[in-house]
Amino acid sequence: MLALDHIVLAGENIEESSTKYGRKFAIKAIKGGEHEEWGTYNYLAYFSNESYIEWLGIQDYEKANTSNNPLIQHLVHNLDKQIVGPFQFALRTNEMDHYIDHFNAKNIPFKGPFFGQRERPDGTNLTWRMLFPSYDYTREMLPFLIEWGSSIGSKGPSVDSLSNPQAIMKINYGGIDREKFEHIYQLKPKRLLKKQFALQNSTIIFNEKNNFTFDLV
Template sequence: MPFKKLKGGDYLLAFDHLVVYGESIENDIEKASKQNEVVVVKGGHHEPWGTYNYLAFMNNNSYIEWLGIEDKEKAHASDNPLIQHTAYAHQQKMEEPIQFALRTNQMDKLIHHFNKQEIPYQGPFPGSRVKPDGSTLKWRMLFPKYQMNDEILPFLIEWEGEGNQPPNEESVNEMDFSTIQVGVSDIQKASKQFEQTYRLGQPKIIHNQNEHYIAEWPLDNGRLQLVKGEGLKANFGDLVMSR
């Protein structure tokens, strides 16, 4: 799916996927399928990381990833920040959304931006997964540094070729991603960090009934919001994924 081009030649980031950790993701997806009528398909295995996943594809080129650990030694030894975060979630028994990815086709440009602005980061990390049909899916991930026990900064992903596409039309859920909310302790401070890190520009400020405000940015396929609180909350039609 093409990205919307902005003034100056940049492209609008898109919400790619929500990462949900579970001790038994098979039970989690069975519950999601029954309670919310969500179509979930097997993703595959990440052999070097000791992880595997199941996926729920949505209408507007987004999806939910249930990520599980099948080799604890590999997962805990990984230098990939997402796998480190997954291993941390395993230790803390955090069966919930733990991260999300913003999709880009300008990763090299973002790396240059990070270097120029002296923004600490890790990567890019190559990723690959053998799909159930035997083909190999490849991508790159870039991680602004963050403290996983204190804050969440989404990682950036760039897919090779057509990217992570559903195996067939029947695998796509008739619901769209609309909003991802990130809970933060200081909205003003976090807004500046998100602006600088992801080149988002100034946010739209929305005042709510709790005497707090929401900082909001447009994405290619939805909205990114910072709210007072903790954790992640993602909306896909009537489906809400949160702690």
């Protein structure tokens, strides 16, 4: 089963944004690192249900603007339009190759997988792969799949000593057809609640509006 890995927030000054968010919700965010290939950097806040928030910003606009990574393209679009805040989320899997086979077999258009890496402040290297069902980021959003390197495992890059006690328990999501969502991600709704999809560590709740929010409790 898929798990919620993280929520991505766009920001022009992500250090300031993460600090303000931390004061408002009593959470601690830390500097993540730099993605040299994409011209981006991030701040992170880890939570008790093995998920986290990522504030993603641009430090080299030329690199970011020419990236073929759909997440970076989406980020550039939003910041060009001065749209900040949550705009994407990642679903964690240990079976990315299975999803690649599934997408190919069912003629589901996709991009990737994209290899990512960054150096943590402590000097250790973090690696991952990302897979994107194709979508038009100017009007919609489909969550992407992420698979962490073997040294990280199924829990993602969480750091227990830095985790906040809160958890992201609900994702409110809409804007696409629910059956299409089921087909792409091979998820089934709860038996009595057809608009809810259970993840390993959270719940996706479909709404009729084209919006995306989350509940931190």
